[in-house]
Amino acid sequence: NAGVTQTPKFRILKIGQSMTLQCAQDMNHNYMYWYRQDPGMGLKLIYYSVGAGITDKGEVPNGYNVSRSTTEYFPLRLELAAPSQTSVYFCASSYSRVPGQGAARGYTFGSGTRLTVV
Amino acid sequence: KQEVTQIPAALSVPEGENLVLNCSFTDSAIYNLQWFRQDPGKGLTSLLLIQSSQREQTSGRLNASLDKSSGRSTLYIAASQPGDSATYLCAVYSTQGGSEKLVFGKGTKLTVNP
Numbered sequence: 001n002a003g004v005t006q007t008p009k010f011r012i013l014k015i016g017q018s019m020t021l022q023c024a025q026d027m028n029h030n031y032m033y034w035y036r037q038d039p040g041m042g043l044k045l046i047y048y049s050v051g052a053g054i055t056d057k058g059e060v061p062n063g064y065n066v067s068r069s070t071t072e073y074f075p076l077r078l079e080l081a082a083p084s085q086t087s088v089y090f091c092a093s094s095y096s097r098v099p100g101q102g103a104a105r106g107y108t109f110g111s112g113t114r115l116t117v118v
Numbered sequence: 119k120q121e122v123t124q125i126p127a128a129l130s131v132p133e134g135e136n137l138v139l140n141c142s143f144t145d146s147a148i149y150n151l152q153w154f155r156q157d158p159g160k161g162l163t164s165l166l167l168i169q170s171s172q173r174e175q176t177s178g179r180l181n182a183s184l185d186k187s188s189g190r191s192t193l194y195i196a197a198s199q200p201g202d203s204a205t206y207l208c209a210v211y212s213t214q215g216g217s218e219k220l221v222f223g224k225g226t227k228l229t230v231n232p
Binding site for chain 2: 092
């Protein structure tokens with residue numbers, strides 16, 4: 001099925017370890033996003049990308065890095081895992097024909113990665 | 119800074135009841151507003167998307183309205199069913215600090231009792 005695919009679904013990390021959360025979309029969406037969701041806190045934007053080779057910080061970027069070498073993939077890197085990064089991470093994508101005019105077709109979310117740092 | 123508030127935080131109703139979920143946002147300069155559904159341990163499923171120029175959208179038993187000038191949206195669910203039990207999230211898409219962002223409310227957790 002077309003959509004946003006995230007891997008892994010679950011992961012436990014030790015403090016100081018690093019990992020990459022994978023995200024792929026096959027809808028030819030130009031925009032891609034990474035959010036984290038903490039209980040009772042809603043979703044917070046970590047990083048986003050408006051196209052291949054272009055990334056920008058969101059609301060809570062510290063401790064994370066991203067890259068966007070192709071339209072399809074938008075991996076999120078955690079370099080030195082900390083307990084504060086325990087969360088559920090969602091990748092999303094959208095299409096905006098004219099940047100600045102919003103995503104006319106709405107947003108598609110992946111099923112999430114549940115990360116625990118111990 | 120755009121802030122999105124959803125009221126109530128939780129709602130429990132008997133099956134068959136019609137209900138309204140509320141969403142408010144502080145900055146009316148939005149491109150669109152989207153309602154999502156999230157089941158426990160799952161991702162977000164888009165329900166309805168309302169562009170800033172629209173007043174409402176309908177899909178089956180769901181109807182979402184948008185009053186951009188007052189910064190409000192409502193999601194109306196008709197004839198609720200136990201399968202409607204989930205958390206409903208409202209999100210607005212707007213430009214902030216020179217960048218485009220989707221800002222979420224914290225959600226309304228709906229329980230429909232058989």
